[in-house]
Amino acid sequence: MSDLVPMPDSSGPVRVVKLMNGDELIAIVQDVSLEKIIMVYPAKIESMYSKDSENNIVEYIKLTNYAVNMDRGEFVMNKNGILCVGNPTKELQKMYETYCVTIQTDPTGLAGNTRSEEHTSELQSRV
Numbered sequence: 001m002s003d004l005v006p007m008p009d010s011s012g013p014v015r016v017v018k019l020m021n022g023d024e025l026i027a028i029v030q031d032v033s034l035e036k037i038i039m040v041y042p043a044k045i046e047s048m049y050s051k052d053s054e055n056n057i058v059e060y061i062k063l064t065n066y067a068v069n070m071d072r073g074e075f076v077m078n079k080n081g082i083l084c085v086g087n088p089t090k091e092l093q094k095m096y097e098t099y100c101v102t103i104q105t106d107p108t109g110l111a112g113n114t115r116s117e118e119h120t121s122e123l124q125s126r127v
Contacts, residue, residue, distance in 0.1 A: 015085050017037075019083060025043065025045065
């Protein structure tokens, strides 16, 4: 990022946020009030299913940049749009830490369907 645009403050707890529209996000959550929360480096949690070599169904989790079109990788969300908030599993927390490093070095690399295969495989986790 440019030296003229300060990076968002990345301190705060990491939480999984389930939205009323069904989307599930993981983000650093800051400044929680009765009406709003601020989310920094939000990633959308997407599930994919595949079959392994023994024909078992395997669920894969991938993270994509939820705020790719927002300045500084943070946004304020009205709490009316939130269904629930919880703590991530250890595996998801580690995956999110990798996501945060990636998003700071290549903000558009994890954007929805435009992400590269390298980033996708790096951020997939077998559940």
